[in-house]
Every structure is written in C-alpha cells, then in structure tokens.
Amino acid sequence: MYFLKRYLLHIIIGVAGFFLADYFLDAVTIEDNNFLLIAGITLGSINFFIRPAIKLITLPLRIITLGLFSLLINIAIVWFVQAIFQEIEIIGFLTLLYTVLIIWVLELFTNFNIKK
Numbered sequence: 001m002y003f004l005k006r007y008l009l010h011i012i013i014g015v016a017g018f019f020l021a022d023y024f025l026d027a028v029t030i031e032d033n034n035f036l037l038i039a040g041i042t043l044g045s046i047n048f049f050i051r052p053a054i055k056l057i058t059l060p061l062r063i064i065t066l067g068l069f070s071l072l073i074n075i076a077i078v079w080f081v082q083a084i085f086q087e088i089e090i091i092g093f094l095t096l097l098y099t100v101l102i103i104w105v106l107e108l109f110t111n112f113n114i115k116k
Contacts, residue, residue, distance in 0.1 A: 009110060010048040015040025017103035018088070025098055027091040035087040043081045043103075051077060074100045 018040050021028045030036045054073055055062065061069045078100050082088050090096050 007044070007048050009114065011041050011044030013103065013106045013110060014043035014047065017099070017106050018043070020102050020106075021090075021099040024102070025095055027095040028099060029089040031087040035085055039081055039085050039088055042084065043078065046077055046081065071100065071104075074104065078103065 015037060018028075018030060018036055022030045022036070030039070051073065055070065058069055058073065075096060078090075079096060082090050082096075090099060
C-alpha cells in the first residue's frame with residue numbers, strides 16, 4: 001500500500017508540476033489537458049521507477065558535486081518527457097530549469113509534509 005501511495009504521489013506531482021509550469025511560464029506550452037495528464041503520468045512513472053536507479057548509478061558524481069548532479073538528472077528526465085510528447089513545448093534551457101525547479105519544490109513540499 002505504501003508503494004502505491006508513493007507512486008500516485010509522484011504522478012500527482014508530475015501533473016501538477018507541468019500544470020504550474022504551463023500556467024506561470026510563458027515559454028511552456030501544453031496543447032491539451034489530455035497531454036498534460038499523460039505527460040504527468042509519464043514523468044511520475046519515470047521518477048518512481050527509473051530515477052532511483054539513475055541516482056544509484058551516479059552516486060559518485062552526486063557526492064563529488066555535492067548533489068548538483070541530481071539537478072542535471074532531473075533536467076534530463078523532464079527534457080526526455082518533453083521530447084517524447086511533441087504537444088509539450090518548453091522553449092529554452094532556462095525555462096526547462098524553472099520547470100524542474102517547480103517540480104522539485106512540489107516534491108520537497110510533499111515529501112516534507114507526508115509521513116511514511
């Protein structure tokens with residue numbers, strides 16, 4: 001039950017992150033709410049299943065860079081989701097960084113307030 005709760009939380013964070021990025025950032029465009037939902041599910045699934053393995057593999061780099069390499073991992077994941085869906089358009093690296101920061105703040109807030 002715990003893993004299902006965490007998985008659904010990752011999906012909600014992914015959908016909410018893309019929604020907030022589309023709402024607040026002019027350079028983020030999502031054509032339809034259906035694609036917003038599908039992209040959020042994809043992002044949440046990647047964050048739940050694949051990101052822990054990537055973080056484990058890149059542990060030495062994350063230690064050397066004092067955790068900054070995690071930001072690059074998150075940027076790569078959001079860029080990958082954006083590359084899969086042509087209906088999502090994120091213009092520029094700085095906008096991609098802001099999108100990742102929005103998602104990171106949502107993850108930080110939910111992980112801080114949700115008990116295990």
